[in-house]
Amino acid sequence: MxxxxxxxxxxxxxxxxxxxxxxxxxxxxxxxxxxxxxxxxxxxxxxxxxxxxxxxxxxxxxxxxxxxxxxxxxxxxxxxxxxxxxxxxxxxxxxxxxxxxxxxxAYNLYHKVVDELMKFYPVQRCGYTDPKFHDICHKADSHKLINGDKVIEKQVDVTGGWHDAGDYAKFINTISFTTYMLLFSYEFDPQKFSFDNDRNGTPDILEEAKIGLDWLLRAQLDNEMFVVQVQDQRDQEVGWRLPENDPLAFDRPAFIGTGKNLIGIYSAALALGSRIWRSRFNYPEFADQCLAAAEKAFAKRKFAPDVNKSGTGFYLDSEYKGKLALGAVELFESTKKSEYYKEARELASEAGAENWWSWGNINVLSHYKLAKYDLAYANFIEENLTSFYERANKNVFNNGVSPTWGTNNTLMGISLHHILYERVTRSNKFSSLAVLQRDFVLGRNPWGVSFISRIGTEFSRNLHHQIAYLKKIILPGGFAAGPAPKALLNDYKIDYETYDPYARFQTEEYYYRDDRNDYIANEPTITANATAIFVMGYYSNRK
CATH class of the missing domain: 2.60.40.10 (Immunoglobulins)
Structure with missing residues (x-):
């Protein structure tokens, strides 16, 4: 022995x-x-x-x-x-x-990933929107407006919508993006995205998109401005609490501003929503309301700054042409007005390839839409994919980009690029690249962790999310932001709460902690879930 x-x-x-x-x-x-x-x-x-x-x-x-x-x-x-x-x-x-x-x-694996990711949105709901795992909250959004240095004591109704992430602020940039992507998923493949798990007669993805559309309609003011942000930096300074117990519930200012970037994604979401509500629900009154709001917003573009800079510094774009092109092409598809098509072509050509994907880097969407009319626009998508492919061949786990803040959303965006390129060109030459990005998110990564809650054997459990932590639940549909460079995390001096079981797998470039205090690598967002729903839905085989 x-x-x-x-x-x-x-x-x-x-x-x-x-x-x-x-x-x-x-x-x-x-x-x-x-x-x-x-x-x-x-x-x-x-x-x-x-x-x-x-x-x-x-x-x-x-x-x-x-x-x-x-x-x-x-x-x-x-x-x-x-x-x-x-x-x-x-x-x-x-x-x-x-x-x-x-x-x-198996053929039916990815249904449950989409279903799980969709469960995140009811948890994020704000106001009188039938939220899950918390009570009705933030009933007084908002009691005053902030325009630069000027405070306007005026009540405006911007209740509803979704909290952006683990905190309780709301942003027009991310709500517009999220709403658009939910609608776009349905338009792209109604068969796969018509599931109705709550059996109320409405596809779940459109039911959730309606939360976004309703808020966007409220967020356009009578003048040339939008409500671009609800709540300020104090939201992250008062400690962890449930939204219905927010001590700032009646002190949530609305920041106002505008920019061609916001006009683009806002108009795109409402124009697409108008078509779906007209064709799917035969609801012309709401469809007309959405289309009118989209055209009203788009008409302001000539007098707006290129990018919005109001608010407290979150979700600020550096470029606008891709988003404005998307707004123009969606308005063209909703109205058939040729001037929108002409402007969309010009803007999309000027925007070019950007070799990235995030809430602020979505040129590929306008290129895809226009490639249905002129296949030359698919060249921009191919340029992006070629860049991603070359990077993927240079690292161990075949990631098409290096880690940064929001890595997993970008990886899902690479898969999205392939899906759109395949649809317009009928070419699958980047299919393996797309699968590798998907697989990284689901466990083919240094830590052997699935970044989506309740998917896989070992998954992210301690997400940076107040409701999940205080309710002592595994966050439904939680999707961690993913690895970031250690130097970036060090810059923010995150006070980790737990020991690191993944310590032996950490490097300077690839660093991930499943810790609730990590708001860089371990926070879920409405935008990342929206991208992942589209991608995982593509791999589902719903009929």
């Missing part, structure tokens, strides 16, 4: 140095299927095994593919490819005694 103890210790030690990172949810049968192995020991002459869960039957055995690079303290990196396996079932990967989380190959 004594002779066996050192052997067992050695075996377990060796196994502990090998980590298999794979999409914990799984793959569609026709997907490219891959995993990354990071190790402190050389296993170059070893094989991987793909086993059926339950009986352990070996389905595939093949050599590890050595990658000539390192990751952090791990000096040996390998890739596994098992794309040839298309049989549906539940599996795990095994390398020298180490095994991955279980995952599936």
């Amino acid at each position: 004594r002779l066996l103890i050192p052997f067992l210790i050695f075996t377990n030690f060796a196994a502990a140095q090998i980590f298999i990172r794979v999409n914990q949810l799984g793959f569609l049968p026709e997907d490219n299927k891959s995993a990354v192995v990071i190790s402190n020991i050389d296993i170059s002459n070893k094989d991987f095994k793909l086993r059926e869960n339950g009986n352990g039957k070996i389905i595939l055995k093949n050599s590890l593919m050595k990658i000539d690079t390192t990751y952090g303290t791990f000096n040996h990196i390998y890739r596994i490819d098992f794309s040839e396996i298309q049989k549906t079932g539940t599996y795990y990967l095994e390398v020298e005694g180490s095994r991955s989380h279980n995952f599936s190959i």
Whole structure:
């Protein structure tokens, strides 16, 4: 017996140095299927095994593919490819005694991801909008207006909408983006996005988009201004509380301003909403109201600054042409007025490719819309994708961008680029790139964590979200912002609450903590969920 103890210790030690990172949810049968192995020991002459869960039957055995690079303290990196396996079932990967989380190959995997992501929005609802996991809140938005240095003691009704993230502020830029993306998802594929899980006769995604449309209609003032932000920096200074217990509930000023950037995304959301409510619901009164608001806002563009700079410094764009082009093309599709189409073409061409995706970088949407009329605009999308592809081939986990604030939203945006490009060109040459970004979010990452709550075996649980923390729940549909450079996190001097179980996987470039105090890497946002819903919906097979 004594002779066996050192052997067992050695075996377990060796196994502990090998980590298999794979999409914990799984793959569609026709997907490219891959995993990354990071190790402190050389296993170059070893094989991987793909086993059926339950009986352990070996389905595939093949050599590890050595990658000539390192990751952090791990000096040996390998890739596994098992794309040839298309049989549906539940599996795990095994390398020298180490095994991955279980995952599936199936056609219907991604329905539940979309359903989970959608559950986030009722938690974010503000005002009299039937919120979930908290009571009606912020009933007096807003009691005064702030225009630069000028305070206007005037009540304006901007109740409703969604809280932006883990805090309780509201922003026209992100509510417009989110509303647009929910509507766009439905328009892109009504079959996949017509699910009605609450069985009230309205597609869930349109029911939620209506929350956004109603707030946007309130946010356009009679003059040339919008309410661009509700609540100031104090929201983040009074401590964690439920929204109905907010001591600032009756002291939430509305900042007003305008800019071509806001006019663009605002008009786009309302113009698209007008078409859907006219065709899907046969509700011409609301459709006309949305379209009138969109045209009224768009008419102000010639007198507006390029970008809005009002508020307290959050969600400020640096460019406007892509968003204004989107507003123009959506107005064209709603009115068939040729002047909108002409302006959309000019603006979209000037905006060009931007090699990025975020709430503020959405040129690809106008390029996609225009490519349906002139395929030349697809060249901008291809330029972006080529840039992402080149970056993806230069790092261990095949990310199309380097980590920053909001990494996961950008990765989902890369997948979105492919989906749009495939629709207009019928080319799938970037499909593997899209799958790799999706897989990173779901576990094929240094920490082996799924960044979406309740999806996968090991997922982000301690999100920076007041309601989830105070209610002691796992946040429904929570989607962590994802890794950021350690230097960025150090700049904000985050006071972490818990020890770091992922310490051995952290690097200067890739740093992630599942800690409720981390509002950079671990905070969910309405914008990231909107992007992810579109992407995960594409991979669903709802009929």
